[in-house]
């Protein structure tokens with residue numbers, strides 16, 4: 001198993017961690033190539049960054065830029081072509097299948113766009129699954145499911161099946177399921193993609209609470225600048241490369257949102273530009289609309 005020291009990736013100004021928190025996740029020189037000679041896609045091309053414990057990181061970039069691929073490699077749903085991904089000192093690209101299942105079960109929480117609840121299980125059973133698989137006692141399972149459901153406002157639907165819930169309720173049950181076992185890292189791929197703006201706001205506020213109160217480390221892919229503005233930091237990916245990053249710092253969410261829009265506009269409007277890490281978008285572009 002390879003141990004890799006977490007150092008800021010070369011060429012990315014101020015990337016890595018800006019504070020004194022411990023590095024939780026370290027992505028090092030990750031490449032992912034799909035296909036064979038005739039049709040090769042470099043979905044990830046030498047991507048390196050760190051995420052600290054307790055950070056809420058957004059991942060943005062045009063369609064096809066490699067965002068889901070990145071999340072899938074971190075979640076070990078997919079394998080990297082080369083490079084290393086270290087979570088709490090463990091190189092997860094080197095895990096064998098038994099260690100992989102343990103890693104997915106114990107260390108990760110997932111929230112997908114379509115919620116992905118099991119149709120034949122109630123809300124309670126869906127949330128409880130991660131705990132029962134781990135062999136937790138029934139009393140402990142009930143207590144944890146109840147408190148998580150309460151926090152996410154889904155106590156009322158615990159006895160319902162997914163088809164009997166609204167989209168927002170399903171999404172919040174999925175969020176409860178993702179965090180009930182206290183994972184090290186919560187991965188979310190377009191978690192608000194299927195929600196109306198009110199339910200999206202509820203889910204984002206939920207993630208904010210998870211992050212602020214329970215110190216969950218969150219990595220969220222989104223194309224939505226409003227959703228992204230809830231994060232502490234945004235990584236922008238273009239053509240499989242880390243293109244830029246924004247930190248919220250002390251900005252109000254609305255100000256951060258404006259900065260995100262500017263980079264988004266730059267990314268979509270100026271195809272073919274070389275990576276402009278650390279560029280000042282306010283001098284370069286105007287926000288869309």
Ligand SMILES: Nc1ncnc2c1ncn2[C@@H]1O[C@H](COP(=O)(O)OP(=O)(O)OP(=O)(O)O)[C@@H](O)[C@H]1O
Nearest residue numbers: 034035041043061062063064065066067068069070
């Ligand atoms: N299984 C696969 N086989 C071949 N190519 C793939 C595969 N999965 C993804 N790709 C390609 O890799 C690139 C990155 O895809 P990815 O799904 O990571 O993009 P994305 O940034 O998540 O896009 P979107 O915003 O549309 O979800 C794309 O060009 C895509 O066509």
Ligand SMILES: [Mg+2]
Nearest residue numbers: 067068069189
């Ligand atoms: Mg995607």
